[in-house]
Amino acid sequence: xxxxxxxxxxxxxxxxxxxxxxxxxxxxxxxxxxxxxxxxxxxxxxxxxxxxxxxxxxxxxxxxxxxxxxxxxxxxxxxxxxxxxxxxxxxxxxxxxxxxxxxxxxxxxxxxxxxxxxxxxxxxxxxxxxxxxxxxxxxxxxxxxxxxxxxxxxxxxxxxxxxxxxxxxxxxxxxxxxxxxxxxxxxxxxxxxxxxxxxxxxxxxxxxxxxxxxxxxxxxxxxxxxxxxxxxxxxxxxxxxxxxxxxxxxxxxxxx
Numbered sequence: 001x002x003x004x005x006x007x008x009x010x011x012x013x014x015x016x017x018x019x020x021x022x023x024x025x026x027x028x029x030x031x032x033x034x035x036x037x038x039x040x041x042x043x044x045x046x047x048x049x050x051x052x053x054x055x056x057x058x059x060x061x062x063x064x065x066x067x068x069x070x071x072x073x074x075x076x077x078x079x080x081x082x083x084x085x086x087x088x089x090x091x092x093x094x095x096x097x098x099x100x101x102x103x104x105x106x107x108x109x110x111x112x113x114x115x116x117x118x119x120x121x122x123x124x125x126x127x128x129x130x131x132x133x134x135x136x137x138x139x140x141x142x143x144x145x146x147x148x149x150x151x152x153x154x155x156x157x158x159x160x161x162x163x164x165x166x167x168x169x170x171x172x173x174x175x176x177x178x179x180x181x182x183x184x185x186x187x188x189x190x191x192x193x194x195x196x197x198x199x200x201x202x203x204x205x206x207x208x209x210x211x212x213x214x215x216x217x218x219x220x221x222x223x224x225x226x227x228x229x230x231x232x233x234x235x236x237x238x239x240x241x242x243x244x245x246x247x248x249x250x251x252x253x254x255x256x
Contacts, residue, residue: 047196092221125191129205145185172189218237
């Protein structure tokens with residue numbers, strides 16, 4: 001059965017699929033325009049966030065800027081469009097941006113509606129705690145763990161730690177509050193999210209175990225007109241892996 005695009009929007013957590021404002025373009029059109037339009041995060045440290053000076057910084061901001069250099073030899077030839085998690089793919093589907101570099105993991109469902117580049121970083125479900133008695137995942141077998149309500153982490157953690165008590169939270173701020181109050185022993189979330197948490201609250205620490213592997217990649221529209229764009233992105237990412245630039249930038253931003 002072929003599902004309408006609006007249904008995919010609901011399943012993927014994307015909104016506003018009607019009345020698109022068309023900006024996205026194939027590689028040739030982007031080159032003629034003279035700059036990239038990229039959906040990014042502005043509150044996901046260290047992938048993309050606003051620093052104390054009010055500037056957008058982070059690994060994904062570096063990637064978008066490097067793409068502008070590759071295309072135009074100008075690191076300023078990129079327009080950043082901050083988006084919420086719910087709007088990351090709708091910005092692509094509505095053709096409001098050329099690319100989304102916004103903590104988007106490749107999943108089979110998402111691959112049905114957008115294209116992806118080669119991965120630039122491997123994310124996954126990780127655990128953060130400040131309890132010195134908890135050194136590895138086995139110490140949480142009977143523990144209390146906070147997770148974002150309805151997140152994919154719930155399924156993974158419940159499967160791996162079926163005897164643990166899972167506490168649903170609505171936000172990471174709430175997670176911080178229940179951790180500080182001693183109501184939970186750990187929080188499970190994306191490794192990239194918890195890395196940013198650790199940078200803000202160094203009294204916490206990451207456990208060594210990662211439950212899942214979730215490749216982060218650049219999302220862009222489907223269609224044969226984007227074949228050259230996909231080739232350009234993949235070749236750039238491959239070269240950045242080969243020369244160590246991506247790994248160097250990930251290390252710079254404190255990512256494991």
